[in-house]
Amino acid sequence: MGMAENISIPVNVGVVLDLDSDLDGKIALSCIEMALSDFYATHGDYKTRLVLNTRDSMKDVVGAAAAALDLIKKMEVHAILGPTTSMQANFVIELGEKAQVPIISFSASSPSLTSIRSPFFFRATQNDSTQVNAISALVQVFGWREAVPIYIDNEYGEGIIPYLTDALQAVDARVPYRSVISPSATDDQIVAELYKLKTMQTRVFIVHMYGSLGTRLFAKAKEIGMMSEGYVWIMTDGLTADLLSSPNPSVTETIQGVLGVKPYVPNTKEIQDFRVRWKRKFQLDNPYIIDAELNIYGLRGYDAATALALAVEKSGTKNFGFRKANVSSSSSTDLATDISLNGPNLLQALSNTSFKGLTGDYHFVKWQLQPSAFQIVNVNGNGGRGTGFWTPTKGLVKQLVPSNVANSTSLSGISTVIFPGDPAVAPKGWVNPTEEKKLRIGVPLKSSFKQFVEVKKYPSSNTTNITGFCIDVFDAAVKALPYDLPYEYVPFAKPDGEPAGTYNDLVYQVYLKNFDAVVGDVTIVYTRSLYVDYTLPFMESGVSIIVPIESHTTEKCLSYTASLSSLLTIQRLKVADVNELVNKGEYVGYQKGSSVLGILLGMGFDKSKILEYKSPEECHELFSKGSGNGGIAAAFDEIPYIRLLMPKYRSKYTVIDLSFKMGGFGFVFPKGSPDVSNISREILNMIEGDKMKDLQDKWFGDQTSPDSGTSVSSNSLSIKTFWGLFLIAGIASLFALIIFMVMFVHQEGRVVLRPSDSTTSIWSKIRHLFSIFNQRDFTSHIEMNGRNGIHFPSNDSHGHPSSSECDSGPNSQTPKDVVIFADQLTNPNLEVTVKENQKSNVNHQTPTRTDQRCNAVIHRRSKSY
Numbered sequence: 001m002g003m004a005e006n007i008s009i010p011v012n013v014g015v016v017l018d019l020d021s022d023l024d025g026k027i028a029l030s031c032i033e034m035a036l037s038d039f040y041a042t043h044g045d046y047k048t049r050l051v052l053n054t055r056d057s058m059k060d061v062v063g064a065a066a067a068a069l070d071l072i073k074k075m076e077v078h079a080i081l082g083p084t085t086s087m088q089a090n091f092v093i094e095l096g097e098k099a100q101v102p103i104i105s106f107s108a109s110s111p112s113l114t115s116i117r118s119p120f121f122f123r124a125t126q127n128d129s130t131q132v133n134a135i136s137a138l139v140q141v142f143g144w145r146e147a148v149p150i151y152i153d154n155e156y157g158e159g160i161i162p163y164l165t166d167a168l169q170a171v172d173a174r175v176p177y178r179s180v181i182s183p184s185a186t187d188d189q190i191v192a193e194l195y196k197l198k199t200m201q202t203r204v205f206i207v208h209m210y211g212s213l214g215t216r217l218f219a220k221a222k223e224i225g226m227m228s229e230g231y232v233w234i235m236t237d238g239l240t241a242d243l244l245s246s247p248n249p250s251v252t253e254t255i256q257g258v259l260g261v262k263p264y265v266p267n268t269k270e271i272q273d274f275r276v277r278w279k280r281k282f283q284l285d286n287p288y289i290i291d292a293e294l295n296i297y298g299l300r301g302y303d304a305a306t307a308l309a310l311a312v313e314k315s316g317t318k319n320f321g322f323r324k325a326n327v328s329s330s331s332s333t334d335l336a337t338d339i340s341l342n343g344p345n346l347l348q349a350l351s352n353t354s355f356k357g358l359t360g361d362y363h364f365v366k367w368q369l370q371p372s373a374f375q376i377v378n379v380n381g382n383g384g385r386g387t388g389f390w391t392p393t394k395g396l397v398k399q400l401v402p403s404n405v406a407n408s409t410s411l412s413g414i415s416t417v418i419f420p421g422d423p424a425v426a427p428k429g430w431v432n433p434t435e436e437k438k439l440r441i442g443v444p445l446k447s448s449f450k451q452f453v454e455v456k457k458y459p460s461s462n463t464t465n466i467t468g469f470c471i472d473v474f475d476a477a478v479k480a481l482p483y484d485l486p487y488e489y490v491p492f493a494k495p496d497g498e499p500a501g502t503y504n505d506l507v508y509q510v511y512l513k514n515f516d517a518v519v520g521d522v523t524i525v526y527t528r529s530l531y532v533d534y535t536l537p538f539m540e541s542g543v544s545i546i547v548p549i550e551s552h553t554t555e556k557c558l559s560y561t562a563s564l565s566s567l568l569t570i571q572r573l574k575v576a577d578v579n580e581l582v583n584k585g586e587y588v589g590y591q592k593g594s595s596v597l598g599i600l601l602g603m604g605f606d607k608s609k610i611l612e613y614k615s616p617e618e619c620h621e622l623f624s625k626g627s628g629n630g631g632i633a634a635a636f637d638e639i640p641y642i643r644l645l646m647p648k649y650r651s652k653y654t655v656i657d658l659s660f661k662m663g664g665f666g667f668v669f670p671k672g673s674p675d676v677s678n679i680s681r682e683i684l685n686m687i688e689g690d691k692m693k694d695l696q697d698k699w700f701g702d703q704t705s706p707d708s709g710t711s712v713s714s715n716s717l718s719i720k721t722f723w724g725l726f727l728i729a730g731i732a733s734l735f736a737l738i739i740f741m742v743m744f745v746h747q748e749g750r751v752v753l754r755p756s757d758s759t760t761s762i763w764s765k766i767r768h769l770f771s772i773f774n775q776r777d778f779t780s781h782i783e784m785n786g787r788n789g790i791h792f793p794s795n796d797s798h799g800h801p802s803s804s805e806c807d808s809g810p811n812s813q814t815p816k817d818v819v820i821f822a823d824q825l826t827n828p829n830l831e832v833t834v835k836e837n838q839k840s841n842v843n844h845q846t847p848t849r850t851d852q853r854c855n856a857v858i859h860r861r862s863k864s865y
Contacts, residue, residue: 100343211242229421524663537664
C-alpha cells in the first residue's frame with residue numbers, strides 16, 4: 001500500500017460551489033468526495049490522484065470568479081468542478097479558456113452558456129432547453145391555450161424563455177404575459193406581481209427560478225388564494241429538484257397540487273446503496289443539518305468527479321505543469337494566468353470519456369451530456385408522486401417500457417393529477433378576470449341585408465336589440481367554449497344613430513383597443529389581417545357580377561335559324577365580361593362600405609365610374625337608369641349578398657362568376673388573442689355538424705342554395721316560338737295552291753265547262769273536273785313508278801291480264817272510280833286489275849287519239865298476309 005502511494009501523482013483540481021448557506025452545495029461536495037474515494041478504491045492501480053481544492057463562491061458572481069482565479073493562479077489546478085449557477089459560470093468559463101483549464105459544471109443549465117462556444121466548458125447536466133418540450137406536452141395534453149412564465153430576472157431565468165415560448169407556440173399555446181421577478185425582490189414586490197397575475201384571465205403559470213426565491217413565491221401565492229381551485233402551477237427542472245429535496249415540510253405543504261418536471265434517474269440498487277452511505281457520511285460532516293435528502297445535484301456531482309478522475313488518468317502523467325503566458329510586464333494584471341500544459345490532453349480525454357454512472361450512461365457530445373427522459377411529478381402529500389414520463393420519441397407515457405407506441409398527446413399518457421384545491425376535473429386554464437369586465441363587441445350598423453346583423457333601438461325603454469345570422473353564430477360559438485366569456489354588443493354608430501364609419505373603420509377600432517372584437521358580416525382580407533386576427537370563416541365568399549338579361553322575345557321566332565344551338569345554351573346578356581366594361585367605360589356599382597371597391601380599382605375601373613348602392617332596391621334603380629343615364633351596366637358584390645338580392649329580381653338579372661375568391665366572413669379579434677383559435681374550433685364544429693345549416697335555414701331559408709339566387713327565366717322552346725316558321729310555310733303553300741288551281745282550271749275547264757254541253761249541270765261539270773284531277777294525280781304516280789322501273793299490267797273482264805294497254809281516243813270516257821286497297825310499292829304481292837270502261841259501241845270502234853281516256857280501276861289485294 002505504501003509503495004502505491006509513493007508512485008501516485010497528485011493532480012490538483014478545484015471545486016467552486018455555494019457552500020456557506022446553500023444545502024445543495026454541501027450535498028454536492030460530499031458526493032464529490034465520496035466519488036473520488038469510491039473511484040480510487042476500485043482503481044487502486046491508477047497512477048494519478050485528484051486532490052480537491054475547495055472554494056466557496058458565496059452565491060456571488062464575483063466570488064465565483066475570484067475563487068476560480070485563485071485556484072488557477074495559486075493552486076495551479078488542472079480542472080474545476082463547478083460553479084453552481086449559470087451566471088457564475090459565464091466568468092469562470094472565460095478564465096478557464098484563458099488558462100486552458102477545463103470547467104465542468106453539473107448545475108449551470110442555462111442555454112445561453114452554449115453560445116460561448118468554449119471547448120474548455122463541459123456541461124455535466126441537462127441543458128434547460130431540453131425540458132421545454134416536456135412542459136409544452138403537459139400544456140397540450142390538458143388543452144390549455146395560454147401560459148404565463150414566471151422567472152427570475154437574471155441570465156439563468158432569461159435563458160430558457162425563448163425556447164419555452166417557441167415550444168408553447170408549437171402546441172398552439174400563447175404567452176400573453178411574462179412575469180419577471182428580481183432576485184432581490186421583497187415580499188411586497190412579489191405580492192404585487194402576483195396580484196397583477198390574479199387579475200388576468202390566464203391561470204396556467206410556469207415557474208423558473210432558484211429554490212430560495214421559489215419558496216417565497218409559492219408562500220405568497222398561497223396567502224392571496226392563488227394555490228386554490230382553478231390554478232395550474234408547473235415547475236421547471238431546477239426548482240422541482242430544490243423544493244422536493246427541501247427538509248422543511250412547510251415547503252411541501254405550500255406547493256400541494258403543483259406539477260414539476262425533472263430528469264428521470266432510475267432508482268437502481270446502486271443508488272439505493274449509495275443513498276444509505278451518503279446519508280451516514282453527510283450526518284457526520286454536517287450534524288446540524290437534519291433530514292437532508294440526496295438530490296440530483298449530488299448524483300451529478302458524483303458522476304462529474306468520476307468522469308474527471310477517469311479523464312486525468314487517461315491524459316497521461318506528463319506535462320502536469322504550467323507555463324508562463326506571453327504577457328509584457330507593463331500590461332500584466334492580477335487577472336493574468338499561466339497556461340496549463342496538460343489542458344489540451346485533458347480536454348481530449350474528457351471528450352472521449354464514457355462510463356455507466358449513477359445517473360445513467362455518461363458521455364459528452366459536443367461538450368455536454370445528451371438529454372434523457374423527463375419524469376412528470378405531482379406534489380401530493382409528503383412529496384412528489386410520479387404521474388408519467390416524457391421522451392422525445394414517445395411523448396407522454398405512463399411507463400418507460402419498450403414499445404412501438406407513437407408520440408402521445410392525450411391524457412392516456414399520464415396518471416391522474418391532483419391540482420391545487422383538489423378539483424374534480426382538470427382546470428380550464430382560463431377564467432374571467434376578477435373585475436368581471438365584459439368584452440366590448442363592435443357590430444356594424446346596416447340599412448340593408450339585415451339578415452346578417454340588425455340593430456333595433458327602442459327609445460321608450462332606452463334598450464337595443466341586436467339580432468342576425470352573425471350574432472347567432474357568435475353566440476353559439478361562445479356558448480360552446482370550455483370557459484366563460486362575458487361580452488356585450490356595442491353598435492358602431494354615432495350619437496345621432498348613423499353609422500360611425502366603414503367596415504375598415506370598424507375593424508381598425510379593434511387595433512385601437514376601442515373594441516375587444518367585431519362580430520358581423522366582415523370579410524377576411526389581407527390588409528386587415530396585418531393588424532387584427534380573424535377566426536375561421538363561418539360563411540364562404542367571393543365576388544361575382546350582376547348583369548341585366550337582354551330581352552329578345554321577338555327574336556325567338558327565328559329559333560330555327562343557325563343560331564338555335566347558341567340560343568338554347570345561354571341567354572344573351574348585355575355584358576359579356578369585365579374587360580368589356582372597362583374598355584367601354586361603363587358605370588358599375590358596388591355595395592357601399594364593402595371591400596369590393598379595392599377589387600374594382602385593381603381591375604382597372606376608373607373611380608369616377610364606380611357608383612354605390614345601399615340596398616337591393618337602389619341597385620335595381622341604378623340598373624333601370626342604365627349606364628348612360630346616371631345608372632350602371634353591372635354590379636359587383638359578394639356572393640352572400642347576391643343570394644339575397646337575386647330571388648327578387650331573378651327574371652331581370654343574372655350572375656356571372658368571376659372565380660374571384662375571398663376569405664369569407666369571419667369574426668375579428670386583436671392580434672394574438674387566444675379566443676381566435678378557440679372560437680375557430682367551435683365554428684368548425686358547427687360547420688361539420690348541423691348547427692350552422694340550421695342557422696342558415698333560420699335566417700336565409702332556401703336562398704342559400706347556389707341555384708336559387710342565380711336562376712333566370714327559362715329558354716325552352718314552345719309552339720309559340722315557331723310561329724314565324726309556320727306563317728312563312730303557310731303563305732308559301734297557299735300561293736302554290738292558288739297558282740296550281742288557276743293553271744289547272746285554265747287547261748281543263750275549256751273542255752269540261754264549255755257551253756255546248758248545256759244539258760250537263762254545273763255540279764256534274766265540277767265533279768267531272770275533280771275526277772280529271774284525281775286521274776292526273778294517279779297518272780303522275782304511275783309515270784313516276786314507270787320511271788323507277790315499276791309497271792302496272794291491265795286485266796280483262798275476267799280478271800286476267802290484258803295483252804294491250806288502255807286505248808286512248810276521243811270517245812273514251814274518264815273512269816268513275818279509282819279504288820286503291822294497298823300500296824304496291826311497299827307490297828309487290830298485289831293483284832292489279834285495270835278495267836276499261838268504254839261507251840256502248842258494239843262495233844268497238846277505235847277512238848281517236850285526242851279523245852281517248854284511260855279509265856283504270858285498280859283493285860289491289862294482298863295475295864298472302
